[in-house]
Amino acid sequence: MNAADDFIVRGDNLTKRFERPKLDPVTALNRVSFGARPGALIALVGPDGAGKTTLLRLTAGLMRADEGTLTVLGLDAAKQPQAIQDRISYMPQRFGLYEDLSVQENLDLYADLHGVGPEQRAERYPRLMEMTALAPFLDRLAGKLSGGMKQKLGLACTLVRSPELLLLDEPTVGVDPLSRRELWDIVSGLVENEGLSVIVSTSYMDEAERCAHVVVLHEGNVLANGTPKELMSRATGHSFLAMSQRETPARKLQADLIDRPDVIDAVPHGGQVRVVLGDREPLSLQDVTFEPTPPILEDSLMMLLRHKTDEQPAANAALELSKKASQDHSEVVIEVHDLVRKFGDFTAVNRTSFEVKRGEVFGLLGPNGAGKTTTFRMLCGLLPATSGTLKVAGADLRRARAEARQNIGYVAQKFSLYGDISVLENLQFFAGAYGLRNSRAAQRIEWALDNFELKERVTSTAGSLPGGFQRRLAMAAALLHEPAIVFLDEPTSGADPLARREFWRRIGSLADHGTTIVVTTHFMEEAEYCDRIMIQDAGTMLAIGTPEEVRRQAGSGGEPAHSMEDAFIGIVEQARERAQRQDHAA
């Protein structure tokens, strides 16, 4: 084997531009060079619009580069895409499943297309079933599977035969931590035991850390390229754990720290705050202690991105808010008692009770299909409850829904603004819909444009905005009427770390001014930004309390669980085992 054969994929100076009507073309990739060695896991990471998907599509022969050369399995991707496609497997972002076909039919379709014979199937199918645990659901339509199961089926369809290279485009977006862990166990098993070569794009840095090689992309350029260790060494000495000597909650300390220019990054972590500092010296702040800690990949990514963007974006994200008259933070604004929702025989939410106080950040966590979205919709008055009481901002949602809605702001999981009208027009429409008039409307729109940094994009159509701007616009629209309670359904799904910092900074400032926040998320570390969280599975409430309390509940021998993710997985798995034992007993 000579040196050139050492790479299974090799790109040199790849450039790809996309034409846009009436606008300058976008450069999705700008002279990108990278290489992937066989039998290894390679991660593509970077914020929204970095060019990860474009690079994967070029590799799959679905697009041609405008400039540069790309060799995949020794073949020229521009000239022989079909020859490449005969030998690789690719899972696009939405898994590429036919939702109106059953699990078995999806598998058979891809097996037929790849020319997998009956004998190979007899050998392959049982292994895929063992890997994905989909065997009980073979007759179910793919569209009726939960997000995590769809993702595993998508993966199974790419593995109906042994590909020489597997490409996965953000396989874990919108998927809960349990399913995420299962998928990664499958993929790394294939790499270790069968020498499969995999290229995966991801916005989770802990996933990238498991890869042999990481390519960091930013706006079409390669920022860094190396093993996770090499990349992490950049942050060595810069990472600290900060703790307040007074009883300041981690969320407040994090907000104070991230606003400082000498702080590159700060996130709440296990009751403390994980900080990346510009210098290798800890800051000398009153009542705050800094302890050095080993760096993680996200730390170096934040350092890399900080070099690219001059300022700390999260610092500007704090919202200018007027003090509200009512500042009583002990007032209960959401009261849920014995809430039940059934769909036919299926109980989506089972006897759930909780309270949320004014100015609290309340997180709803749970695996896909746990009943989060159903609970959420009932709280917003979008779905009537089967039984139980539900009071939001003092109004009984079962009777006075319209009244309650006056006080509610809602940000849906999917982009739900009007894509073909401009940013300003969207805001004007929502101002009108909330009953804001003339000068009041103008004033609130001005506030939204300022605080969400939308000024430059006022005339762009909402549909043409990059993902990050769309999320900002959606949140701005939901806040126009200054609601007392804001509901956000997976607001950070698919968002990059920078955008997520900005988002939580805004949430923090809202809560400080007495706005109550209810939020769902799949990023477990984000639960640390919440004052209190609730974990649901199969419609049942499993845990509720401050992040600290929940970690303690999941811990063993008095030691709280190390991270929120561990705590979450621990609690859900324990509950599932209990349920299974009860089933067996009955």
Place this chain on the structure above:
Amino acid sequence: MSDVHPPRLSWRRLRALTVKETRQLLRDKSNLMVGLFLPFVLILVFGYGLSFDITNAPVAIVSQDTSPTAKDVVSGFHLSPYFTVTQLNSMAEAQSLMRAGKVEAIVYLQSDFSRRLAASDATIQVLVNGVDANRARVLEGFAQGAIAQWSNKRAVSGASMAPAPAVRLETRLWFNEANTSTHFLVPGLIVLIMTLNGALLTSLVMAREWERGTLESLFVTPINTGELIASKLIPYFGVGLAGLTMCLLAGKFMFFVPIRGSLLLIVLISMLYLLVSLSLGLLISAATKNQFLASQIALITSFLPALMLSGFIFDLRSVPAIVRAISTVLPPTYYVEALQTLFLAGNVPGLLIKDTAVLLTAAVVLFVLIRINTKKQLV
């Protein structure tokens, strides 16, 4: 090693894709509604509800002549199944009824009708409401018929005075002697249903794969575009044939439409047209990549022309030259012509060869365009 991958068709892949497409077709109830239920409704609506036949048309007769001869003419109208007669004494009254839309025609006999008839110089004035030109022409014909009948009767009974009847009128409608509109509606209906099944249903299929992102993973398999296109045409071809069978059975057993040409030729030319119509839908789908847009375009470019411009409803000889020019480039025009010929006239080789040639050319052109528009590439 060649630069271009050899395009080889695999029956196994084609079968897998066709099975998949058929399953999707059968599971989506809206497909079956458009494919099978809608033709059924159209057959009923066009067969029973929509009819260009005229019976019991309200007619005013103004007769200022009280002679038996004039009464004979009037009774001829009374006896005709096509008219419901209102007898009036003044023209002014009749005209106001016509303006109010209460009558569709006025028959006027002057006071000196019988006297002038004796001098072979009689006139009967027939005024027809011409707002609906087709209907007016038919009414005019019926009125002439009623008068002619009276005239003949006079001649036969020998009651005629010296000269033979002033007018001798004989009309005969060829091919559709019964002048039943269902006889030419059924061939038209087949055209509509073939178009609907073809273009409207297939306009969704490729766009749906684009919208749902499934093409992306399908492309990264060994399939070639020929297999993909064929797999989309085959199931819908089946649905189209089911629609055709329904129409032929309805034509034969519900409306008793004669089939004077060869049934085999009807089926063959229908298959050819079905292919044209399916390809048009697929081309629209592949080019727009958006289901909503595709269905709108399909409706405008295929269904409406098939309804309005093919000579099915409006006789192409009586439309403006520019509309006629447009209709000569539309495939349904030739299919309507071929079907109406095969049903009502019989096998007319010259005409059928021309129509087949045009449809075949359209199919080939559309196929080439689909191939150009379906590349295994995302941009």
